[in-house]
Amino acid sequence: MTRPCLIMAYLDFTALDGMTGELTRNDIAEGQQGLCELCPISRAVERMFEGFQVSTEFDHVTVQKNGETCVVLRVSTALAEWMTEFDDEQDVESIGLQIYTWNVKDYKYMIDVL
Secondary structure (H helix, E strand, O other): OOOOOHHHHOOOHHHHOOOEEEEOHHHHHHOOOOOOOOOHHHHHHHHHOOOOEEEEOOOEEEEEEOOEEEEEEEEOHHHHHHHHHHHOOOOOOOEEEEEEEEEEOOEEEEEEEO
């Protein structure tokens, strides 16, 4: 398990529960298939965590500051399906995103379609 980011250690992690964001048509148009840092989900989550770097894998989203992992969000099944459709170059719609407490296995938070 990675140690928590010092910057995030000063924040109240319970504030993540219920946090929402929007994955826009612009994110889709500017996003790139198969590139973890440039996919539409990463672009949208970077707006939610202003000043942090975001990388999206099939099952999780990693939020970092200066190369140090701050929080890892489990990707929901619905969001993973959206990501697969985008990577397969299918037409996808803009969606709302929501983070909520998960506390399953090594994940404290889930990111899901709103």
